[in-house]
Amino acid sequence: MKKSLIILCAFLIGGLISNCQQKKENLTKIGVCAPLTGDQAKMGNDILNGVKLAVEEWNTKGGILGQRIEIATGDDRHDPKEAISVAHKMVNEGVIGVIGHFNSSCSIPASFVYHDASIPQISPASTNPQLTSQGFKNVFRTCGRDDQQGSIGAEFVINELRKKRIAVLHDKTTYGQGLADEFKKNIGKSNRASIVAYEGIVQGSGDYKAVLTKLKSRRPEVVYFGGVYPEGGLLVKQMRELGMKAIFVSGDGVIDPEFLRIAGDAALGTFLSFGPSVKEIPHARHFIESYEEKYGEIGPYSVYAYDAANILLSSIQSAGSTDGEKISEAIHNIRHEGALGTIQFNANGDVLVAPYIFWVVKKIKTEDGKEKLNFVPYT
Amino acid sequence: MFLQQLINGLTVGSVYALIAIGYTMVYGILEFINFAHGEIYMLGAYLGIIAIGLLTAMGLGNSSAFLLLAFAFIFAMVFCAFYGVTIERLAYRPLRRAPRLAPLLSALGVSIFLQNFVMVTQGTRNKVFPQLFAQNGFDLGNAKITYIQIMILVTSILLMVGLTLFVNKTKMGKAMRATSQDQKMAYLVGIDVNRVISVTFLIGSALGAAAGVMVALYYGLVNFHIGYTAGLKAFTAAVLGGIGNIPGAMLGGIILGLVESLGAGYLSSEYKDAYAFIILVLLLIFRPQGILGERLKERS
Incomplete structure (x- = not known):
């Protein structure tokens, strides 16, 4: 009994040390926050897969600003309280931008945290008007509004x-x-x-x-x-x-x-x-093929997440920096040709054309x- | 509309009643709230789906709906009875002489464990219960009662009648009543108290499992956290009827179902969950022993 306890402790401490070491590596981290467990887990994982696909494509092209891109995941379990703590976790992990969250009730409270840390946030799915009417320069969405x-x-x-x-x-x-x-x-x-x-x-x-x-x-x-x-x-x-x-x-x-x-x-x-x-958008063919090959059936928000991730990464590239404010500015100026067609943002951070x-x-x-x-x- | 709300309320109420019986039986004998009981109900729902999946895999998926259902019920009830007895052995029996808070905490722990166990093994996504019955039913004037609703009402009544007969007419039932009155005395007159307690958990869990299968069938949707709300409501029903009192739990369940249904229908459905607890608060103020409960004698 005692022996096993000691071994357990050793493992825990070992885990801590290796965690510390990871932080020192030369990585660019972007966050994905969504309900990854619970009854809306499917939506969350659709989003995560969309981002993963984009990140893999960037990494095979040599990463960004000379660094490999890594994804930090945050599970908000579609609970607003959890969303706040997940947002803080993202800030502490030093992510450069966040794709998320899924639910408006999570995206809105979390946006305060990202705003204070001036980390760009692009929601692929939160459609409540309030999200982009708070005057935050760092908040965007690739979907339409309610x-x-x-x-x-x-x-x-x-x-x-x-x-x-x-x-x-x-x-x-x-x-x-x-x-x-x-x-x-x-x-x-x-x-x-x-x-x-x-x-x-x-x-x-x-x-x-x-x-x-x-x-x-x-x-x-x-x-x-x-x-x-x-x-x-x-x-x-x-x-x-x-x-x-x-x-x-x-x-x-x-x-x-x-x-x-x-x-x-x-x-x-x-x-x-x-x-x-998505199948009727000509630009999306490449996305459909690679997504289906890797993750199977395309979820309704996978493509919104894929484009959001690409927008974030291209903006980091064009800003040439990991500074949140510069990236947000670059997102405002972007004209992105993605799987959803051409995406441009207005001053609020909403997409210019929201076709329903x-x-x-x-x-x-x-x-x-x-x-x-x-x-x-x-x- | 009133008749329809009555039917809706009775259906939900009889499910609450079945779960509430499990709470009340355990309380009657051990005087502690088995908070893991809601999870037994959730397990029952999952086991029902697994049972039907098993039959389908064996190529018997096309046999009559009645047979499939009977198998699902028996499978879920037997497994959950086993779960209930095992939980008692592992988590409650070692704590029988501990302070009263200890088994309560143990029960909460079991509840969290079971929920996460199902989450990890069955996944986080909703499970859809296969549709065995057609969605139609009988028209009663303006109201409609579906076959599933009839099945739920009939099954619950049968189970409740069976339980009442068991408790009042059999030797084991008598031993249970004796144990609930005074454990030490029952032991002294030669009743195997441990066995009585095991049987209590066995029956309570089997009834909870039956409720789980019925709800899974009724809504067609199951996930790992349905046990929490259902457990809380059934607990309310048990307190409402007078905790420790079996007919009280049945009555409490039915009343709760009706209050919820009529409240949502005539007042506002936004506060549907609140009605149950408003009733509970009122009852605790004016009649703390519950509708059929007796005032507890002072224990020395």
């Missing part, structure tokens, strides 16, 4: 679906409620549709029949949901179990293969707003002749 997405959603429901009675649900998170509120505001501006219900749900509770029953009594034609795929899948499934026929419309947080697995056939006919298909399109869930024939649910661009 106010753009919410207004496009409202326009779609009114003009394309031509529905009048609309119910709105959200998951009480910064992202979910932000998106739902933008949607609601834009429906309110029009006199062709009205909001018949507006409710928040508890993330992770699993049982949404009570609130859906309440919704059912208001007879909505469309249920708009601001939230993420686990709840989205359960909601649409339980809606159909209750015999509700309303069209389910949601945003980019729900567009994930897991949504289809959870909801099954209940997902058919669901409309989701998201960026255009609608996707619909349909059954498509796979190669072996079976039918499978999938997301198809809606035209």
Whole structure:
């Protein structure tokens, strides 16, 4: 017993020493912060893989400023408190820039930490408007914003679906409620549709029949949901179990293969707003091929993370320095030809063009002749 | 809408009731809260999925839904019963004579261990339970009751009736009641107290596992942290009904399910989780012994 304790101690101390030695190596570190464990782990790992791919490509070309690039990962478990401590960890590890976080509720509080340390932060997925409206010169995102997405959603429901009675649900998170509120505001501006219900749900509770029953009594034609795929899948499934026929419309947080697995056939006919298909962007071919070869199925945010990492690294290159303020300035001036097309940032750090399109869930024939649910661009 | 909310509430409530029984039985005999019980429920849900996966791998995936389900239930209940007894042996029995805080902490430790064990072995992603039943059901006027809901209600009622008969009519049941009244006296009249305690954990865990399988089937979604909230709610249900009292736990579970469902339906769903705890606070102020509980006699 005692012997094993001594050995254990020796290992621990050994670990400490080797850690110290690593810090002295000539490396450029960039951080990736996202939910890498927990129920949104898939999204986090999609992002991490996107960044890994970009970093590997840079390293085979000889690294950056003569140094090898290494990734420091931070798992925020989509918990805002955890995001802050992860952000501090990134600062302590001396990262030069951060790709992350995934959730707006994590990106926003973490952005204060990065701002104080003047480390550039590029979020590949946080769409809440507040993130880039804080006047921080070091904060960017490669995705769109909820106010753009919410207004496009409202326009779609009114003009394309031509529905009048609309119910709105959200998951009480910064992202979910932000998106739902933008949607609601834009429906309110029009006199062709009205909001018949507006409710928040508890993330992770699993049982949404009570609130859906309440919704059912208001007879909505469309249920708009601001939230993420686990709840989205359960909601649409339980809606159909209750015999509700309303069209389910949601945003980019729900567009994930897991949504289809959870909801099954209940997902058919669901409309989701998201960026255009990567497969239809000519610049993305190289990205698709190498990503699929290395990591398999491309996640919805992998490409946003890949481009974010490339933007960060090119800006370090063009700034010729690891100074945070210089890099941020370089990001503001960049005109990046990436897998998503041309990316340029406005003064806030938002992308100049944020194209959103609608996707619909349909059954498509796979190669072996079976039918499978999938997301198809809606035209 | 009222009828539909009633059906929703009863379904969720009967699941809470099944888990609450596990808390209350252990408390009745050992007077400590087995905080690892929520994880047993989570394990039950996972084992249900594994059972169906096993059958599918053996090429029996296309046999009738009833058979698949029966196997999933038995598989999960047997394994979880085993887990429950083992946990008692390893984590609680050595602490039987320790101060009361010690087994409580041990239970928390077991809970954290089990959660992380499942996280590491099964991964962090949501597991989707295969759909065995069609999503449809019967229309009752404006309301709808699905086959799964009927299955959950019937199974829970059967299990609860079975447990009541067991506790009141069998010799083991009598020994359990005696042990819960006075452990030392029960030992003196020749009851094997250790065995009674093992059986208590066995039954409580098996019921928790059944609840896990049913929830996995109902929502179709399982992850490693579902045990936490469910455990907390079931614990509330047990206290609500009067902890240590088996019919009380059943009643508490049903009431909790109904309060949640009606609260979310008629007030606001944003505070759905809060209703359970508001009820708990009110009850602790006005009737601390719970609805069916008896006032504890002073212990010397």
